[in-house]
Amino acid sequence: MTLQSDPERNETKYLHKLADFAQKRILEIGCGEGRLTWQYAKETRSTTAIDLDADALRVATIDRPSDLESKVYFASAKSEQLPFSKETFDSAVLAWSL
């Protein structure tokens, strides 16, 4: 099957139109296999991406480019019970997950 998704890259364009990722600490909720994460993570100070799908997180971790190993972290966590201290992040992205 040859599925193409968002060939116009509208998702990335609009994400960057509304959000500034430069040197920010980002929390992404519902990262799945990291499809969206790779569109902005390079610009961030750090990116913490969570999901409940262990298989998807495994793929995301395997796919993580080596230059992002020190700044992109994946974790299994529920959005209703985030395992982070208060006031940790500059921005959060709900990625197709509300």
Added chain:
Amino acid sequence: MVHALSEIRRTLKPNGILIDMRPVLDRWQIEVVSTRDSRETGRMQDFPVGLADDEAANQSVAYAAQNGWFTREQEDFFSFTYSWDSPKEMEEWIEEEWEGFIGLDEETKQATRSAWASADADARVQVKVKMLITRWRTTAQNLKAASQS
């Protein structure tokens, strides 16, 4: 969903930004597209479960806004296109991935198959998903007000 928004607010710094990006059901357009031509063949059917999910999400963000957790700063819509080589691939994918939320009626399936069969060799089938993206901001004042209520 409200609990998730509350948790996100807790972990954001004052003046933090929340980007909510999600698909919204709106009988998404189906097209057969080639380099030379583009033809709409029908619309997806929105099922009650999918519509209820959208409504629940909308109510959650409305609750968060009403309670001063977040202030809406900017909102926009855009299309997220899914594209397949053939109608068969599209039908299979929709059945596997979107079952119960949206569907295709027989008339639209037939119209899409027929349009694709008579289109140029490079024709693909695509669904244009309507996406909503909203930027919300939390402020120190909001956090203080919320914690006092």
